[in-house]
Amino acid sequence: MMNINCPYCGLRSEAEYKFGGPAHLARPGPANEVSDEQWANYLFMLDNKKGVSAERWCHSHGCGQWFNMVRNTITHEILQTYKITESLDKKFGGQDGAKN
Amino acid sequence: MQKYSVLSLARNALTHHDGWEKAWRNPDLKPSYDAVVIGGGGHGLATAYYLAKQHGYKNIALIEAGWLGGGNTGRNTTIVRSNYLYPQSADFYDFSLKLFENLSQELNFNVMLRQAGLLTLLHSRHDLEVMRRNLNAMHMNGIDAEWLSPQQVAKMAPGINMSKTARYPIAGGILQKRGGVARHDGVAWGFARAADALGVDIVQMCSVTGFDIKKGEVVGVQTSKGQIKTNKVAIAVAGHSSVLAEMAGFRLPVSSMALQACVSEPLKPLFDAAIMSGTIGAYISQSDKGEMVMGGALDAYPSYAQRGNINNIEHAIAGVLEMFPNLSRVKLMRQWAGIVDIVHDSTPIIGHTPIKGMYINCGFGTGGFKATPAGGWTLAHTLATDQPHKLIQDFTLKRFETGAFIDEMGAAGISH
Numbered sequence: 001m002m003n004i005n006c007p008y009c010g011l012r013s014e015a016e017y018k019f020g021g022p023a024h025l026a027r028p029g030p031a032n033e034v035s036d037e038q039w040a041n042y043l044f045m046l047d048n049k050k051g052v053s054a055e056r057w058c059h060s061h062g063c064g065q066w067f068n069m070v071r072n073t074i075t076h077e078i079l080q081t082y083k084i085t086e087s088l089d090k091k092f093g094g095q096d097g098a099k100n
Numbered sequence: 101m102q103k104y105s106v107l108s109l110a111r112n113a114l115t116h117h118d119g120w121e122k123a124w125r126n127p128d129l130k131p132s133y134d135a136v137v138i139g140g141g142g143h144g145l146a147t148a149y150y151l152a153k154q155h156g157y158k159n160i161a162l163i164e165a166g167w168l169g170g171g172n173t174g175r176n177t178t179i180v181r182s183n184y185l186y187p188q189s190a191d192f193y194d195f196s197l198k199l200f201e202n203l204s205q206e207l208n209f210n211v212m213l214r215q216a217g218l219l220t221l222l223h224s225r226h227d228l229e230v231m232r233r234n235l236n237a238m239h240m241n242g243i244d245a246e247w248l249s250p251q252q253v254a255k256m257a258p259g260i261n262m263s264k265t266a267r268y269p270i271a272g273g274i275l276q277k278r279g280g281v282a283r284h285d286g287v288a289w290g291f292a293r294a295a296d297a298l299g300v301d302i303v304q305m306c307s308v309t310g311f312d313i314k315k316g317e318v319v320g321v322q323t324s325k326g327q328i329k330t331n332k333v334a335i336a337v338a339g340h341s342s343v344l345a346e347m348a349g350f351r352l353p354v355s356s357m358a359l360q361a362c363v364s365e366p367l368k369p370l371f372d373a374a375i376m377s378g379t380i381g382a383y384i385s386q387s388d389k390g391e392m393v394m395g396g397a398l399d400a401y402p403s404y405a406q407r408g409n410i411n412n413i414e415h416a417i418a419g420v421l422e423m424f425p426n427l428s429r430v431k432l433m434r435q436w437a438g439i440v441d442i443v444h445d446s447t448p449i450i451g452h453t454p455i456k457g458m459y460i461n462c463g464f465g466t467g468g469f470k471a472t473p474a475g476g477w478t479l480a481h482t483l484a485t486d487q488p489h490k491l492i493q494d495f496t497l498k499r500f501e502t503g504a505f506i507d508e509m510g511a512a513g514i515s516h
Contacts (some may be wrong), residue, residue: 013411018400019401037501045352046352047342050340051408055401073403074404089214
């Protein structure tokens with residue numbers, strides 16, 4: 001069981017949260033110039049990282065807010081939780097000036 | 101291969117069973133092979149076996165990072181069935197069930213197939229309506245399945261809570277009589293022994309560390325036990341598919357998640373069929389040893405930890421106990437998880453990858469065991485002929501671009 005630190009509510013049990021896919025995905029565009037391959041890549045193809053991974057989660061049975069979380073998928077260790085408007089920390093592979 | 105039979109049993113009894121050969125060799129890795137199969141679970145072993153048996157490959161290596169059948173092959177709940185919704189899935193899974201029906205003879209190894217039926221429980225008017233449609237689809241696809249009244253369900257599942265006030269009242273059921281269980285270790289060992297007899301080098305504790313790829317074509321595999329030259333690679337590694345794909349430089353629409361199961365202490369025979377309920381998201385069968393084997397839905401977030409969380413398994417067991425209150429004092433013996441490869445439409449991906457000479461079998465998610473022989477059969481065909489087998493021509497990676505999904509989410513019996 002994980003205890004997850006919601007950026008709005010603090011530490012709560014995993015049972016209150018819902019996983020919502022990878023974080024920091026850039027949507028390709030403009031839409032009419034995006035090929036089927038690019039859409040498939042954006043919608044379906046996943047890094048599915050074994051190890052440290054940036055994810056979106058929702059505190060669905062709490063405040064209802066979406067936020068980001070850096071988590072190790074082997075140990076389930078939670079390294080950071082942060083608001084969805086914030087960028088990925090450089091120590092986890094975030095880049096200067098990168099859009100979230 | 102030393103044939104297993106009543107005669108050989110009697111003959112070996114005379115020598116106090118000291119004369120049995122090892123079921124398979126333990127060879128060293130050679131520098132070059134005609135084909136390399138990665139993954140020593142059921143699907144990989146079946147692929148290697150059918151490559152040797154059906155396609156005449158004589159120089160095959162099968163490499164496995166851990167031990168044979170130690171991943172999802174040894175962690176599933178051993179259920180076999182073919183009650184799917186769409187024609188492509190019905191054809192594929194029923195072919196698999198037919199291979200299962202003859203597998204013990206084919207491999208000269210008892211896989212302990214017990215076709216005692218697969219009973220899907222229906223709890224509400226909505227279940228009845230949706231599943232009537234599914235049953236009709238199964239009949240259209242030529243799959244045997246029968247509609248059961250609540251009384252027929254009660255007869256098949258002694259102890260089930262038939263009370264009108266039950267949390268999950270029994271409104272009916274669907275029975276696939278040819279469904280049932282098989283011994284999962286037996287399937288892995290049987291394929292391993294038969295493949296070894298046909299000359300397949302099975303190398304355990306050998307993990308892949310990289311691929312040699314030239315001009316988009318695979319030319320070798322780097323492993324922890326040395327480099328292998330080959331221009332044909334088959335990958336069947338379930339939850340670790342994305343890890344190998346990354347080494348080869350492509351991505352997959354796969355999420356790796358933990359699926360849990362558990363067994364109770366052994367009991368006297370209670371019921372024969374494997375029983376599942378989509379509504380409560382759990383399933384239960386009784387093993388030949390008498391243990392109640394139970395499983396639930398996915399831990400719905402990515403994980404490579406083979407353990408699973410407690411609230412999910414508690415939820416599944418709570419559902420089982422609502423249906424079978426007489427099991428409430430039974431003790432659990434073991435609980436575990438396997439890392440399964442979930443894709444969006446609950447249909448596997450079998451066939452070509454973006455790398456020439458590299459083929460993959462993944463995306464079975466929560467339901468790979470029943471497909472073991474067919475997964476191996478079709479992947480072997482695709483590798484040997486470089487053409488997709490007709491049963492899997494819609495199970496391509498390309499469908500994620502074209503949108504030609506085969507959405508088996510509802511029919512798969514368990515939420516995923």
